[in-house]
Amino acid sequence: MAEKIVLENGQLRVSDHPIIPFIEGDGVGKDIWKSAQSVFDAAVEKAFAGQKKVAWTEVLAGKKSFDQTGSWLPDETVETIKDHLVAIKGPLETPVGGGIRSLNVALRQELDLYACVRPVRYFKGIESPLKHPEKTNITIFRENTEDIYAGIEWEAGSQDVQKIINFLQEDMGVQKIRFPETSSIGIKPISIEGSQRLIRAAIDYALENKLTNVTLVHKGNIQKFTEGGFRKWGYELAQREYAKELASGQLVISDIIADNFLQQILLNPDRFDVVALTNLNGDYASDALAAQVGGIGIAPGANINYRTGHAIFEATHGTAPDIAGQDKANPCSVLLSGCMLFDYIGWTAVSDLITKAIETNFSRGYFTADLAFGKGVEALSTSQFSQRLIDSIGER
DSSP, X not given: OOEEOEEETTEEEOOSSEEEEEEOOSTTHHHHHHHHHHXXXXXXXXXXXXXXXXXXXXXXXXXXHHHHHXXXXXXXXXXXXXXXXXXXXXXXXXXXXXXXXXXXXXXXXHTTOOEEEEEEEOOTTOOOSSSOXXXXXEXXXXXXXXXXXXXXXXXXXXHHHHHHHHIIIIISOOOOOSOGGGOOEEOOOOOHHHHHXXXXXXXXXXXXXXXXXXXXXXXXXXXXXXXXXXXXXXXXXXXXXOHHHXXXXXXXXXXXXXXXXXXXXXXXXXXXXXXXXXXXXXXXXXHHHHXXXXXXXXXXXXXXXXXXXXXXXXXXXXXXXXXXXTTOSOOHHHHHHHHHHHHHTTOHHHHHHHHHHHHHHHHTTOOBHHHHTTTTSOOBOHHHHHHHHHHHHHHO
């Protein structure tokens, strides 16, 4: 009998037949989800000899949802994910005009998924702009709910922005708005609690995976109280809660200015294990690091609240409408995100099978069009590549 995943005493309780909601996604979402689900089911079957099986249940969001229900993000979808804790999704189209700015951001805010987790690693056989891409093996912990993504801003020329500018100039004595008549204004909230829960998650991940270095990435040299606070509060947390691990050398905390970090991941990527960043810096760094190992098409991601257990695993790329419905898209982002999901619920044997199948096929020169370009090899369709993964899983 299929059952919901629940949180008991701080731990997930997962039955042999867990119900996991999925959002198919827009654009290429339909292509990649169909193939990915087949790979997931084959790996679960192989790992547990048919004793376990996922009960996938579709929930609606994005353009598909709007076309069917008139809502881009129905309350029922949010409530179902809340109730079932864990979900996976394809890429979603961002609505044009007013209302929700981004469905991805809306889901993160609604469920308080404060940690965006993006492991970045190299697969042999993938083209990379680096001479030694194999040195890149970094897990990103990006704060997901604060910073400018809180969406607190006022448009230039509006009455509201004039109120803010008047307050800043008259009540706060701010004289550094260069062009007040034509400025838009945004607010960047960074809190102690928001920073420390993200950094705590990064440290716990490092310790659980026997990784030593946790690096705080910030722009505190300029933004001294927001980005600088992130750095300061991170060190305070480590000294207060992880003194034993720091003293033993099991954990090393350091920090780096964001622009230097973007330079060092090119020059010396092997100096980093786990990095914790504020929201905007994390956005930049996630895509920059993905490019170093072959592109966002093979970049997995998760948005997690480690306190409540809620987690949404997602393809990190866009909807790619130019190739939607053509069976050309690379399914690896959602596949590797699925691997993160299976690790999260404790089914590591499943993620191992899928990861090894991807490694095997890349090393043999089997790629979808995005990765085959310029290699002189025939590009596989989404379904062909996925079938090769299923065949590889069956061989093990």
